[in-house]
Amino acid sequence: MASSNSDNTSNGAPDAQTPQASALPEILPNPEGGAAGISIAKVAGRTLINLRCEDNIKAKLEALFGTPLPAEPNKVASMGTRRAIWLGPDETLLMIEEEQEAEFMLNLKALLGTAHYAATPVSDAIKIFRLGGTRRLDVLAKGCALDLHPASFKQGDCAQSMLAHAAITLAADTPDSLLLFCRTSYSDYVTSWLKDAAVEYGYILLDNA
């Protein structure tokens, strides 16, 4: 396990974190006063399932998932706390409540039977963050080439790209927040990078969104 950012050593051995990571606190007030420019909140209690299947199978899932899975590239379908995120023409990332995972997987198996599909739980592989705050787009713009302006990256849009060399998926989830998905192994790096990029706006790290 990586040590926390405030503790740069574990058992006396140097941590693989940059000195900058440990130098930055959990909360940095907005130097201009007012609310922090960006809030970075871990989203807990969700299961992620990577679903690979053809369109005809996707269509069958509407009843089980509650809403049609996105047919258009780079779109998100929402139903309460559930999200279905387009990852590819035959690939969707399903986000559901953790306690519903077992039942959902059983129902999926019953519904699809011997159809050709793959549903892989990937919750341990991917970390979810919710980014809020009025300067969240300015922070992301420092490391991501996507045009995230609300005029082109509208609510319900998603995109896979890179943030400072780390592979990420972004979703414009609500009018005032984005969902950010990244590899668990990169999550410390991504949060450190976000903190560093947000020094001029102030930031706050939250445990649960």
Add this chain to the structure above:
Amino acid sequence: MLEIKCPYCGLRDEEEFGCGGEAHIARPLADNPISDKDFADYLFYRDNPKGLFLERWRHSAGCRRWFNVARDTVSHQILEVYPMGAKPSTKAGRAAYEASWRRQSPAEAAARNIPQKTRKTSTSKR
């Protein structure tokens, strides 16, 4: 930096893509009559033209799908983007496709000539 139009995601930075080299290289079937020299030509020879080149690209950091790109190696202009399994639709792209030495190569003929007993006809794309 190029901007490449992924057939699914639209215009994205080159940084998100990987180039897979020359497109439209048909693999000879396992059961084929071609000589070792012709097989070596298929396996090792890659074109490196000055001008329009048909390439495979992959949207590695995005949707992770392969597609074809017709790109000018001098100006870097991208003439067209088209799906895997398809042929170029522009006149210049089509001409580059037809002009390739591979169209007449024994290896490509050995990829096209599909014996019924080993392959279903539906897999004969070219």
